[in-house]
Amino acid sequence: MNRIAIAIIAALLWSGAMFGAGWAWRGDRAEGATSKQEAGAALGALAGEQAARTTEHQQAGAAQQAGDKATTREDKIDADFDARIAAAVAGRDSELGRVRRLWAGCETDRLSGGAAAAAEAAEQDRLRGASAARIVRACELAQSERDEAVDRYQALRQPAEVTP
Numbered sequence: 250m251n252r253i254a255i256a257i258i259a260a261l262l263w264s265g266a267m268f269g270a271g272w273a274w275r276g277d278r279a280e281g282a283t284s285k286q287e288a289g290a291a292l293g294a295l296a297g298e299q300a301a302r303t304t305e306h307q308q309a310g311a312a313q314q315a316g317d318k319a320t321t322r323e324d325k326i327d328a329d330f331d332a333r334i335a336a337a338v339a340g341r342d343s344e345l346g347r348v349r350r351l352w353a354g355c356e357t358d359r360l361s362g363g364a365a366a367a368a369e370a371a372e373q374d375r376l377r378g379a380s381a382a383r384i385v386r387a388c389e390l391a392q393s394e395r396d397e398a399v400d401r402y403q404a405l406r407q408p409a410e411v412t413p
Contacts, residue, residue: 311404319397326393330386334379 308405311407312401315397315400315404318400319393322393322396323390326386326389329389330382333382333385
């Protein structure tokens with residue numbers, strides 16, 4: 250074989266090898282760019298998910314605090330109710346005394362009926378006092394539930410306003 254043919258064949262083999270190496274390098278670069286884009290998209294999705302979780306945790310914490318405040322208020326109302334019932338039974342509650350006097354005003358003509366009528370009026374007076382205490386408790390519980398609903402609404406709405 251002559252030298253020129255060997256040089257041409259060697260040049261063709263060298264060119265083929267370089268073409269193959271370039272093709273492989275180009276493919277590796279394309280895969281690298283694609284993986285970088287996928288990694289960037291995954292990081293963006295992760296950041297969004299973490300922000301959503303943070304917001305959810307803040308809202309859940311605020312709702313829990315509102316629930317705890319409502320439970321505390323309800324416990325206070327129940328304790329106050331028990332104290333008012335005890336005071337009404339003992340005839341010592343000043344708030345209920347005014348209502349009791351108003352309701353007792355319509356019973357004045359029955360008081361002249363003797364000791365039995367007086368005992369009956371006293372029992373009805375005690376029942377009216379207990380009834381008034383239950384009415385006051387129901388009003389306080391309704392107010393507490395309203396306050397709890399407002400607190401929960403504000404707790405859920407407040408982080409939503411901060412988030413862009």
